[in-house]
Amino acid sequence: MKKHLLLVITLLSASVVLTAQEKKNEKKADKEFISADVDKEIQGDTYNRWSIEVDFGQSKGGKPYADGYFASDPDKFMGGFQFNHYGIGARYMLSPKFGLKSHLSYDDIKKLPGSRSLDFKVQHIQLTFEGVVNAARLFDIQEGAKRFGMLFHFGIQASQMMPKMNTAAGSNKGRKELNGGIVVGITPSYRIFNNVSVFTDITINSNVRQHFNWDGSYSDRSNNLTGSLFTTSLGLSFALGKGKVHGDWAIIKDKKDKEIDELSNRIGEIETLMNDSDKDGVPDYLDAENNSIAGVAVDTKGRMVDKNNNGVPDELEKYIDKTITNNNNNNTNTATVTNGMLEQLINDGYVAAYFDANKTKPTNASADNIGFVLNYLKNNPDKSVQIIGYADELGSSDYNNKLSGERAQNVKTILTKAGISPSRLTIVGNGIDSSVDKNSEYARRLVRKVIFKIK
Structure with a gap:
């Protein structure tokens, strides 16, 4: 056995x-x-x-x-x-x-x-x-x-x-x-x-x-x-x-x-490239200024047309001139109304600086908008501006409060180095802007910003 x-x-x-x-x-x-x-x-x-x-x-x-x-x-x-x-x-x-x-x-x-x-x-x-x-x-x-x-x-x-x-x-x-x-x-x-x-x-x-x-x-x-x-x-x-x-x-x-996952990712990347955040007809991957004002003419790179380089988009400038001309032929009053129109554009948030996630340096596309505020302040030396920073909802409240304040401070530094007296500039860190869907990457881009209030 x-x-x-x-x-x-x-x-x-x-x-x-x-x-x-x-x-x-x-x-x-x-x-x-x-x-x-x-x-x-x-x-x-x-x-x-x-x-x-x-x-x-x-x-x-x-x-x-x-x-x-x-x-x-x-x-x-x-x-x-x-x-x-x-x-x-x-x-x-x-x-x-x-x-x-x-x-x-x-x-x-x-x-x-x-x-x-x-x-x-x-x-x-x-x-x-x-x-x-x-x-x-x-x-x-x-x-x-x-x-x-x-x-x-x-x-x-x-x-x-x-x-x-x-x-x-x-x-x-x-x-x-x-x-x-x-x-x-x-x-x-x-x-x-x-x-x-x-x-x-x-x-x-x-x-x-x-x-x-x-x-x-x-x-x-x-x-x-x-x-x-x-x-x-x-x-x-x-x-x-x-x-x-x-x-x-x-x-x-x-x-x-x-392989299927890779193809899906490629399709997703293409869809992302074809997004048009500011709805100016230029896809984001070609858009050098993806926060242009709605309705304002842009060039092939998505930049608002400003042929005279005065910081005001030409189409917006034409609208202001036409509005002023139709309502008042007095040159003195025209200047007052013009300043009022520009001030309204700034205060209503049409002019803003934008930021990448967790960054305190404005995007390159925001240079024109900061330049717009700079020109306004130079042409109106009796005016001051409040610079208000925001962040998206990702991260803790303490972190975003600090981040929004640093964004406002960086924009103030840019304007100061451009010749504006620091006494005319005040900063506020407003923390989180919860007005958009925090699960949307592109919606979050719109609240990572600094806006301006003329005083």
């Missing part, structure tokens, strides 16, 4: 090695390794497939038993517990979802201390060859499960039973019998480190060639050589290989999905 057991073990071990070698020579699947955690990328283009598993726990023979012998204590919760199972195994994942494993275990099946069963003791050595299914990947929940995992395993097993003592039911001490059958189990797990995880395993064995009862006596013919064994255990799994994480935990995307 020793020879038979050795032959079975040799054949099963050879099958594991040959299968692993064949898979090693196959082409890589059309997959790409991304990371171990959804929110943390691990650099590398491979993941570990091999793992070594060690476990210990309890094995209980379900049936058959001779009269007076049993494994559980009816007076204890769950029938009682004793450590009598020790195992070691190896697993190789052919793909992120499916793999193979072999497991060698030793069980010391005996009377539960304190139970009313008669004494018995049986040595049980078992070797399994099984298929493995990564349930988390099979049901596509690995990203949500994060560090938790779940494996199903099922296959065939060969074992040797040997009574270690003579009993009233039979004197079979030292005799050995070979068994065979099927095995099925479930293995919940939790990853401690990238290549180390803890697991618990629940396995059921169904024998189809069991001659002995679990107490060591020969089984009755009516049992038809059947028997069952239940094992619960706790163990550690160690991943082997050059990769930084085992395939059980890696986030792996199909390359086709990646």
Whole structure:
């Protein structure tokens, strides 16, 4: 019987090695390794497939038993517990979802201390060859499960039973019998480190060639050589290989999905480039001044036309002149009305400086608008201006209050260096402007600004 057991073990071990070698020579699947955690990328283009598993726990023979012998204590919760199972195994994942494993275990099946069963003791050595299914990947929940995992395993097993003592039911001490059958189990797990995880395993064995009862006596013919064994255990799994994480935990995307994502990103970029924030007919990617006043003529680069370089767009200047001419032909009053119109444009927010996210320096396109205010102040030396800064809703209130104040201060510095006395300039940091949808990137651009109030 020793020879038979050795032959079975040799054949099963050879099958594991040959299968692993064949898979090693196959082409890589059309997959790409991304990371171990959804929110943390691990650099590398491979993941570990091999793992070594060690476990210990309890094995209980379900049936058959001779009269007076049993494994559980009816007076204890769950029938009682004793450590009598020790195992070691190896697993190789052919793909992120499916793999193979072999497991060698030793069980010391005996009377539960304190139970009313008669004494018995049986040595049980078992070797399994099984298929493995990564349930988390099979049901596509690995990203949500994060560090938790779940494996199903099922296959065939060969074992040797040997009574270690003579009993009233039979004197079979030292005799050995070979068994065979099927095995099925479930293995919940939790990853401690990238290549180390803890697991618990629940396995059921169904024998189809069991001659002995679990107490060591020969089984009755009516049992038809059947028997069952239940094992619960706790163990550690160690991943082997050059990769930084085992395939059980890696986030792996199909390359086709990646190509689709890249195409979607490109389309999104094109849509972004074609946006026209200030609705002047020039796409943002060509627009050198994407905050031009609505209705004012622009050139091919989106800049408001100002041929005489006086800081006032020509079309706006024509509108002011026409309005003034129609309402008053008095030159003195014309100047007053003109200043009033310009002051209204400034105070109503038509003239503003804009900023990129988390920046305190105005965008290049804001130079014309700051120049507009500069020209107004130079032409009206009795006027002063209040410079009011704003920020979008992203970030804390304290941060945005500080940011809006710094934006106002930078605009004041620009005007001061351009020749305006600091005494005519006051700054206010108004913090967050919540008038737009904070989830819209382009809407947020409109509130990262500095506006002006003429005093």
